[in-house]
Amino acid sequence: MLYFFPQSFTSGCTAEAHAFSDAIAKFKKLRATVVGVSGDDLETQKRFSTQECRSNFLVASDPGLKIATEYDAKLTDKYANRTSYVIAPDGKIIEAYYESRTIAAH
Numbered sequence: 001m002l003y004f005f006p007q008s009f010t011s012g013c014t015a016e017a018h019a020f021s022d023a024i025a026k027f028k029k030l031r032a033t034v035v036g037v038s039g040d041d042l043e044t045q046k047r048f049s050t051q052e053c054r055s056n057f058l059v060a061s062d063p064g065l066k067i068a069t070e071y072d073a074k075l076t077d078k079y080a081n082r083t084s085y086v087i088a089p090d091g092k093i094i095e096a097y098y099e100s101r102t103i104a105a106h
Helices: 012-020 025-031 044-053 065-070
Strands: 003-005 035-038 058-061 083-087 093-098 101-104
Touching: 012 025, 012 035, 044 058
Parallel strands: 003 035, 035 058
Antiparallel strands: 003 083, 083 093, 093 101
């Protein structure tokens, strides 16, 4: 699971991180890995990963939102859109979740 979020330590992003952290056992049971990504700097991401993700999964720094742009998850020049991808081991995107709608890959 690769998920993009706008900004570390904001209420919505913190709630989302807690939800992923609370569900980490289910992801592990499916042999899935969770990685969060936002445009925040590396030091902020380290703190967010430890504090709000409870050290249960990695959080990557995407300065300039280059990765977000590649995944069509860029909201503005500064923020990623709240978007999640289920990615198969072969790299194929199986499903994409944009805010409240789900789009299944074909």
